[in-house]
Amino acid sequence: MRIRVGTLNAELAALPAATGQPGSGPVPWRRLVPRVAPLMTVYFCQGWTGWLYVTWLPSLFQKNYGLDLKKSSFYYAAMLFRAMLAELLGGVFTDYLLKRTRDLQIARSRLIAASWILAVAGLVPAIFVHDLVIGLVGFTVALFFLGFAIALLWTATMDIAPNYAGSASALMNADGAVAGILSPVAFGWILDRTGSWTTPFAFSIGLLLFAIVMTWWIRPDRPIEAIPSLGRLAVAGQ
Numbered sequence: 001m002r003i004r005v006g007t008l009n010a011e012l013a014a015l016p017a018a019t020g021q022p023g024s025g026p027v028p029w030r031r032l033v034p035r036v037a038p039l040m041t042v043y044f045c046q047g048w049t050g051w052l053y054v055t056w057l058p059s060l061f062q063k064n065y066g067l068d069l070k071k072s073s074f075y076y077a078a079m080l081f082r083a084m085l086a087e088l089l090g091g092v093f094t095d096y097l098l099k100r101t102r103d104l105q106i107a108r109s110r111l112i113a114a115s116w117i118l119a120v121a122g123l124v125p126a127i128f129v130h131d132l133v134i135g136l137v138g139f140t141v142a143l144f145f146l147g148f149a150i151a152l153l154w155t156a157t158m159d160i161a162p163n164y165a166g167s168a169s170a171l172m173n174a175d176g177a178v179a180g181i182l183s184p185v186a187f188g189w190i191l192d193r194t195g196s197w198t199t200p201f202a203f204s205i206g207l208l209l210f211a212i213v214m215t216w217w218i219r220p221d222r223p224i225e226a227i228p229s230l231g232r233l234a235v236a237g238q
Contacts, residue, residue, distance in 0.1 A: 027167045031224055035160055036168045038217040040175040042112070043153055045211035047179035049119075049204040050146050053079070055184040056200075057139065064197045065132045079140050083147035090115070091151035104220040108156045113215040115149040116208050123208075127201040159220030 057079075061072040098107035119142045126138025154169065161168035187200040 027164050028224065029167075032161055032164055032167060033171065035219075035222075035224055036157065036171045038214050039153060039156060039160070039168075039172045042211040042214050042218070043172045044175040044179045045207040045214075046116070046146060046149065046153070047176035048183040048207050049123075049142075049201075051180040051183045052187055052201070052204060053139075053143055056187050060197055064130075065135060067132075075136060079143055082140060083143045086144045086147035087150050090148040091155070093148075094152050094155060104159055108152050108159060108220045109215045109218040112149045112152045112156075112218070113212045115145045115152070116212050116215075119143075119145040119149075120205055120208050120212075123201060123205055127198045127205075156218055156220045159223060160218075161224045164224065 058072050058076050061067045061075060062069065067075070094107050094111055097111060098104065101107060122138045122141030122143075122145065124138070126135045126142065129135070129138075153172065157168040157172055158165040183204075186203075190200040190203065191197065
């Protein structure tokens with residue numbers, strides 16, 4: 001495959017020149033990791049419960065409530081659809097709240113905590129009351145507010161590290177992936193040992209309560225300043 005030199009040169013000429021703006025230099029990992037650590041922790045706790053919905057909830061509907069596969073898949077799909085809407089609403093509402101309060105702590109950290117309080121409020125009756133209607137409503141409410149908080153978490157990474165949002169998001173997402181690896185295995189191990197569907201979800205509630213406390217240390221109102229790029233340092237030294 002031949003590339004026309006003239007066309008390539010024209011495309012290269014159209015690209016913007018390197019400006020040496022903040023954020024184009026090395027990532028300040030020593031400052032970034034401690035600031036993102038609270039987000040990583042809470043995203044792990046949120047992901048732990050969220051992945052259980054993906055891996056174990058259809059089995060719970062079948063074996064704990066006696067639903068056949070067709071009904072189980074229908075209720076599960078409806079749950080996931082509501083969670084998708086919740087993620088959209090979370091993003092819209094956090095922007096609205098920020099516009100009204102002009103307070104990033106309220107619009108991000110406090111709203112995340114409030115979302116998870118409501119998620120716990122949905123999980124408690126769902127796992128402790130063995131009733132199909134209560135279970136469906138409770139699990140749906142919990143997943144809705146878990147989804148509602150996702151947009152806030154991702155937005156907070158950009159608030160905390162506006163010049164290194166990719167690296168901050170990667171750190172947080174990596175912790176969520178670790179939760180996705182561990183939680184289904186741990187759930188199955190606890191279920192096998194206890195024979196109870198309640199105990200694994202009770203552990204998830206404990207993690208969410210811990211995450212609610214940890215949101216106090218998420219400070220989107222204190223962004224990390226960018227370090228000067230090598231290009232700017234060179235210009236300054238001339």
